[in-house]
Amino acid sequence: MSTEGLSRRHLIGASGSAAVAGIVVGAAGTGALAPRGNTVTRGDDAPAAGAPGSTTPALALDAAIPFRGVHQAGIVTPAQDRLHFVALDVVTKDAAQLRELLKAWTRAAERMTAGAEAAPGGLVGGGPNRAPEDTGEAYGLPASGLTITIGYGPSLFDDRFGLASRKPVALEELPAFAGDQLDPKRSGGDLCLQACANDPQVAVHAVRNLVRLGFGIVAVRWSQLGFGRTSSTSTAQATPRNMFGFKDGTNNVKAEQLEDLAQHVWVAKDDETGGGAWMAGGSYLVARRIRMHIEVWDRTPLQEQEDIIGRDKKEGAPLGQAKEFDTLDFAKKGPDGETAIPVNAHVRLAHASQLGGVRILRRGYNFTDGSDGVGHLDAGLFFLAYMRDPGRQFVPMQRALAKADVLNEYIEHNGSAVFACPPGLADGEYWGQALFA
Numbered sequence: 001m002s003t004e005g006l007s008r009r010h011l012i013g014a015s016g017s018a019a020v021a022g023i024v025v026g027a028a029g030t031g032a033l034a035p036r037g038n039t040v041t042r043g044d045d046a047p048a049a050g051a052p053g054s055t056t057p058a059l060a061l062d063a064a065i066p067f068r069g070v071h072q073a074g075i076v077t078p079a080q081d082r083l084h085f086v087a088l089d090v091v092t093k094d095a096a097q098l099r100e101l102l103k104a105w106t107r108a109a110e111r112m113t114a115g116a117e118a119a120p121g122g123l124v125g126g127g128p129n130r131a132p133e134d135t136g137e138a139y140g141l142p143a144s145g146l147t148i149t150i151g152y153g154p155s156l157f158d159d160r161f162g163l164a165s166r167k168p169v170a171l172e173e174l175p176a177f178a179g180d181q182l183d184p185k186r187s188g189g190d191l192c193l194q195a196c197a198n199d200p201q202v203a204v205h206a207v208r209n210l211v212r213l214g215f216g217i218v219a220v221r222w223s224q225l226g227f228g229r230t231s232s233t234s235t236a237q238a239t240p241r242n243m244f245g246f247k248d249g250t251n252n253v254k255a256e257q258l259e260d261l262a263q264h265v266w267v268a269k270d271d272e273t274g275g276g277a278w279m280a281g282g283s284y285l286v287a288r289r290i291r292m293h294i295e296v297w298d299r300t301p302l303q304e305q306e307d308i309i310g311r312d313k314k315e316g317a318p319l320g321q322a323k324e325f326d327t328l329d330f331a332k333k334g335p336d337g338e339t340a341i342p343v344n345a346h347v348r349l350a351h352a353s354q355l356g357g358v359r360i361l362r363r364g365y366n367f368t369d370g371s372d373g374v375g376h377l378d379a380g381l382f383f384l385a386y387m388r389d390p391g392r393q394f395v396p397m398q399r400a401l402a403k404a405d406v407l408n409e410y411i412e413h414n415g416s417a418v419f420a421c422p423p424g425l426a427d428g429e430y431w432g433q434a435l436f437a
């Protein structure tokens, strides 16, 4: 492995076709960190879980997820419980500076996802007279399943960095949708970094250290914390619940469904709108900050809640069926002679059968950001979805929802952004290398 101070020593666990591999940090004469305790940690030199000499079984939640691979981690890898998402603007006009930053980010991201400090000896190794190269708040914590996923916004492809000819057709700003209440301070961005982990401190540490490395080159435009996943991206995961108390992610595209991923999530080399070779194996990310008026929802009768979603609250089964994963039957009638799943239920409007076969991979998070200043919690869903072409997938889906979804009475979209997330990196490659080639 090319990155100084890191070595692949063993694999921890695997789940279905979405293998969760662990990387531990080698001590190999670099002064870099070595694994500790029962899994990958930033700290001392006891053997990691599952490693020779360890008596402790690996804990999947603490394990490291490989940074490199065909696709970026953080898309179909099992959704972790915590999120720190940041959108950034590039403030330099110098393309070479931006490229160097992307290289430095690659090194630091690879280290942090393996459970190491952002730089070798980052905590105190620089001595008393220099600012430490790692901010320290994750020192001693395990890798915690950290994934860091990068995306490029449409504005990165303007005339500043010579990238205009590289802009994919699919990377268009989203159109306005009926009911949008978008705040420009929570929208857009030249770049994004999505850090997901099973420990919030690890996710926040990752973003903070990458932002720190970018001082003078990038500036934070907006950022969002998420405290609980609202989607499953693997059949091995239980379906979590959103802030309306409903299971969310049941009928998501999952890591094990390789044909669906190829059809709906990964950009193919010959996709007309995809962007060509530099985006092949990548995916487009749509982010929407959706405020949920939970106080109003909480006064809504159960039957009405279930009719709005189209599934029952306890089991998560489609209305008219018994079990969570039963097939939705949109023709089935209830005792009143009406369809069991109402014509304007959320799951009917968003279902592939109503949208010419379109699907997306959802990977969103619950948030609660204090109060709205007038007596309510500012809570909601930070909707994240990956797809092959937003114009052909998210746009028609959101148009259908914006037009008829009864859920609209309870929600408000107040932030929006779209990003091109390039494919994963092979050994020795760095973020931006293919884009700038």
Ligand SMILES: C=CC1=C(C)c2cc3[nH]c(cc4nc(cc5[nH]c(cc1n2)c(C)c5CCC(=O)O)C(CCC(=O)O)=C4C)c(C)c3C=C
Binding pocket: 242, 244, 246, 247, 248, 249, 250, 251, 252, 288, 290, 291, 292, 309, 311, 328, 346, 347, 348, 350, 351, 352, 360, 380, 381, 383, 394, 397, 398, 401, 411
């Ligand atoms: C444009 C895409 C979507 C937005 C925006 C969206 C917002 C949103 N969704 C829920 C709650 C649920 N959504 C569910 C299913 C579901 N939602 C979308 C798309 C968007 N949702 C899709 C494609 C689907 C799957 C439809 C299907 O194929 O069956 C569900 C049911 C469980 C599930 O299958 O995931 C819930 C619950 C909220 C609260 C919300 C905005 C705040």
Ligand SMILES: [Fe+2]
Binding pocket: 346, 350
């Ligand atoms: Fe939904």
